[in-house]
Amino acid sequence: MPHLYLVDGSGYIFRAYHRLPPLTNIHGEPVGAVYGYTTMLWKLADELHKADGPTHMAVILDKSSKTFRNDLYDQYKAHRPPAPEDLVPQFPMIRDATRAFSLPCIETEGLEADDIIACYAKAALAQGWAVTIVSADKDLMQLIEPGLDLYDTMNNRRLGAEHVREKFGVEPAQLGDVLALMGDSVDNVPGVTGVGPKTASKLIAEHGDLEGVLAAAPTMKAGKLRDNLIAQADNARLSKVLVTLKCDEPLPQPLDELELQGIPDAPLRAFLEHHGFKSLIAKLSAVADAPVAAPKAVPTEQDPPCEHDSYETVVDEAALDRWITIARHQGWIAIDTETTGIDATRAELVGISMALHPNLACYVPLAHGGSGLFAEKPVQLSAEVALAKLKPLFEDPGVLKIGHNLKYDMIVLGRLGVNVAPFDDTILMSFDLDAGLHGHGMDELAATHLSHSCIAFKDVVGVGKSQRTFNEIDLDAATRYAAEDADVTLRLWRRFKPRLPAEGATRVYEMVDRPLVPVIAQMERHGIKVDRERLAQLSGEFSGQIGALEVEIHALAGGPFTIGSPKQLGDVLFERMGIKGGRKGKSGVYSTDVNELERIAADRDSPGKDIATKVLEWRQLSKLKSTYTDALQAQINPATGRVHTSYSLTGAQTGRLSSTDPNLQNIPIRTEIGRQIRDAFVAEPGNVLLAADYSQIELRLAAHMADVPALREAFASGADIHSMTAQELFGEVNRDTRGRAKTINFAILYGISRWGLAGRLDVTADEAQAMIDRYFDRFPGIRNYIAQTTESVRETGYTTTLFGRKTHFPRIASKVQHERQGAERAAINAPIQGTCADIIKRAMVRMGPALLEAGLPNVRMLLQVHDELVFELPEGDVAAAKPVIERVMATAAQPAVTLSVPLGIEIGTGLSWGAAH
DNA sequence: GAAGTCACG
DNA sequence: GACGTACGTGACTTCG
Structure with missing residues (x-):
């Protein structure tokens, strides 16, 4: 069925003029209304492909200010102010724009645009067409009937009978009578004094039409309203004639000639370029290149190169x-x-x-x-x-x-x-x-x-x-x-x-x-606030110890060398001092890492026992001093007196955050000497730091994701998971078996290999393999999880977390064995580490609103360390904040995911980060 | 800028 | 038969 769109061009430009700021084009001409008008036509062009979009279209304009209404009433529109100075030159441009779109532009001497619209609307409806009038003008709402609506492009809404009922309380057909009663001061339609939209609507709704109202006037209760209705009945009737649209004039152009031809490229481009409407030029190119309707915001075609x-x-x-x-x-x-x-x-x-x-x-x-x-x-x-x-x-x-x-x-x-x-x-x-x-x-x-x-x-x-x-x-x-x-x-x-x-x-x-x-x-x-004096004091202490160790190490080595140079150290240990068992890496340098030095230090008979011990100590102190106690002082922002890390949300492939400048996710904690650095992270006076961490979250997630009942039950009952694993694997629990079990528990999260485990536990590869087999037998879900994960990543190239986060592993298809195996291990770990990351991120997103809801606006989240959140809060808020923080963290997976294990949260507070653990 | 080392989860 | 061998990061030092 044909669908005729009639654009109320005159109405639009006045509205656009008042609504948009005074833009000028590249020639300095005012074009605000023209620009608005052009974008509106574009918007209509976008409707072309829609089900109820236009098949026929015309723009209707006012021709001159004198119309038949002036013959009836010389005051009609007599007081309307002249069009603003900078709008006047835009009228001809509107015609240019219309022509540029190859749209018929219709204007008739003696008729207003509204009348022409009414004539075309009636004619089209009579032929069974649908009609949409592009306007928000209340006078045109009279025309609404089944098959005809208004389209308010500025507010992007369709206006039908329902809108008229809502706004005026009458049917569209009665709207002319309402408008007649209320009059229009701008157009000088007299109406009846004292009757505005509310009263007019009420009267018409009550009495049906204007004549009904006038007839009922004498019976109304005495007062100004009744007197005015009686005295101004002729004014009301005149007004009715003025607001009534002419709809039976001959059509200047037959309906069939309004059929849409599509958007012409050349004339439109010329028009847009004349005014320098760059965004629309780009849009035109996009449409020209992509005849298929694509999502408006995101065309799929090739963009032009950057100019x-x-x-x-x-x-x-x-x-x-x-x-x-x-x-x-x-x-x-x-x-x-x-x-x-x-x-x-x-x-x-x-x-x-x-x-x-x-x-x-x-x-x-x-x-x-x-x-x-x-x-x-x-x-x-x-x-x-x-x-x-x-x-x-x-x-x-x-x-x-x-x-x-x-x-x-x-x-x-x-x-x-x-x-x-x-x-x-x-x-x-x-x-x-x-x-x-x-x-x-x-x-x-x-x-x-x-x-x-x-x-x-x-x-x-x-x-x-x-x-x-x-x-x-x-x-x-x-x-x-x-x-x-x-x-x-x-x-x-x-x-x-x-x-x-x-x-x-x-x-x-x-x-x-x-x-x-x-x-x-x-x-x-x-x-986060950092105690500069504390760090400076530690730097001094470390400095003294490093100096003393240096003297001792040089003495043991038989001469000075750069301890911090792995190459020189390796040569000193394995060549000059003749220590046995040196292993060279692929670059030809002896390995002097912590494993190697500890091996030497633990060997009572080695000549390098003492120097290895002292180098280890020297390394630890150098590391702490250069990376933490010295560097952190330099990172304090002078304006805030605090250290502001930068988190990367895209740095870690698994979805974890990473922290830089400085990295606050690797502040020492594992050794007593390093731990002192955490004491330099402090709360402001009157506040405390609160550290909340997920307990064993990756193992819990493994228990859930790999579906291991024995592990699930252990977590549900709050048992010590490493002891429980030791019992399962070794039949007894002591310090040694628990330690080994802990190592194996972590190893499974990372994609275990017999050699890797053998190296960690100092057993043979065969013994390590036996432990792995036993582990899989006790917890068969783990074997399945690993098999399914590797199979799936080989097939799809990626893994997913419980929340759907993907991590791609292109090397899973590598022809190089160790690359492929590395990708497999990473793929085994990624769903677990990534799900953990998703969970704490969800907790972080919900934390602020939850704390506000609980009336705790002064609790501030400062740091995230993968499974830990650090807050600063007034001392008095601690009791109230703890349960909120715990609840948000413990329930962070829900409702998207329901875990079969509880998430345990451990919370501590103190004046420093060290004390909060 | 690479390599080696080591701090964290 | 040799190789390298646990997942994910960032900062510092040395050295070419």
Whole structure:
């Protein structure tokens, strides 16, 4: 059935003019309404392929201000103010736009657009066509009937009889009478004094129509309303005539001629290029290349190459407004921030880039120059002015912000009071789709997915001594680099977005990783307090001991050498001192690692016993000093007095987080001497640190995932799992068998080999194999789990966690044996380690809301160490916070996954991290 | 920048 | 027959 769309062009441009900011085109002409009108036509073009989309279409315009209504009533529209100055030149452009789309443009002398619309509507309905009037004008709502509706493109809604009933309380056919009674001050339709929409609707609903109301007037209760109705009955009747649409005039063009021909490329392109509507030009290219209707946001066609010269440098408010307006219209925008450094908690904002379509990207410099390199600062917007405009956009719930590693931008912008939401993050999308296949940095993804080679950051700022910060870069180079980043991010997003549902990655992306970003951003901003004096004191102590050991080691070696050089140490031990059993690695260097040195130290008869012991001690102290007590002091942010790590959400293939600058996930704990470093992580006065960790979570998950009843029962009853394993394997529990059992328990999580276990337990490979066999016999589920996991990864190339997170193992198909075996072991471990990561991430996402709900807004989550969360909280909140934290962590798998083992949580508090354990 | 070592889960 | 042998990380040192 034909479906006629009648566009109320005149009505639209007035609405668009008042609703959009005053945009200008590349010639400086005002085009706000024209731009809005053109995007609206595009929107209708998108309806083409839909079931109730248009088959016929026409744009209806007003021809002149004099119509038949002026003959009836000379005051009609007499007081309407003239069209605004900057709208007037846009009327002819509207006609240009309409012609560019090859749409009929209909206007008739003596008739208003509304009348022409009514005539066409009636004629089409009479032939059995469906009709949609593209307008939100209340006068046109009179025409609504079965088969005819209105389409309000600005609010993206269809208006039918229900809408009229809701708004006016009458049927569409009665609407003219309501409008007649209430009048219209703008059009000078008199109506009846004192009757507004409410009264008019009520009267018509009560009496059926205008004549009914007028007839009933004398019987109404005395008062102004009754008097006015009686006195102004003629005004009301005149008004009725004025608001009634003419619908029986001859049609200027027959209906059949309104048939749609499709979107013409050349004239439309010429029109868009004349005005410089870049986003629409890009869209036109997309449509031309992809005749099949593709999802609007994410076309699958090849994008054009990046054109760095097409990027715009935005330095005035009007230009910025233009970008913001388009972003608001289309509902998404790619963004990227440029700053003075890589530490988000201290870098200063230098500029912001944005992209709306491929090659439609800009850079907004905010703090360039000012370090002596420019004679004067280049013209640019102030950060204050730009952020005042961008904050509402970045926080607009209707506009999706797209970034690559948005955590960084969120921290920088968060420090300036801007909270970016909602958002998509292409680094996470890539990770959740392709973990294990390649890295997820933008340059690498651009090369992999877009065959595009990004401008290298170091080519922009230089390297080494002459390296500059981004604020020192001239605006042209800065724009090319920065806008390209936003452009590439947008292009990647268009690739990844449809892949998420297609490849089953939506759940882990939307439910786990994406919501974690603002949580981690907040943790990084909080940081943790470190006691500098304590660290300095430890550094001093270690320094003294290291110096003393150095003297002793050199004496034992018979001369000075660099202890920290594995090569020199190996030569000293195995050549000069003649210690037996040195093993050379593939690079020809003797191994001097902790296993080797401990072996020597444990050998009473070895001449290297003493030196090995002292080197081990020297190594431990050197490590602690250089990596922790010295380095951590340097990491304290002078502005906050705290240490702010950076978490990577995409660093570990299994889905774990990693921590850098500094790494706070490897602070010593296993030895007493290293443990002292944890005492330097402290709470602010009046607060305490709370450490909550999952007890044996990976073994519990293995018990669940491999379905091992004996292990499940042990966890359910709270038994010591390693003792229980020792009992099963060795028939008795003592220190030795428990230790061996613990080693085996961990080994199974990592993909065991007889040689590996043999090395750890200091037994022969055959003995190790016997233990493994016994383990599998006692816990047969483990054998099945390993078999199924390896089989599945060989078949699909990836593993999945309980929550659907994929990790790819391309080396599972390697022809090189040890690569293949390595991939197998990693694949055995990944579902367990990854599920653990999913669970604690879910706990982290829920923790903030749960604490708020419990009335604990001052409990702050600071750190995550794989199976542990560290909080800082007022001492008085500890009792209330503990059960909340425990509950959130223990139930984090639910409801998505129901585990057959309980998740045990251990919680401790103290003035320092060391004391909280 | 690679290799070796070692801190953590 | 030799090789390397437990999963996942990041930081520091030496050295070419």
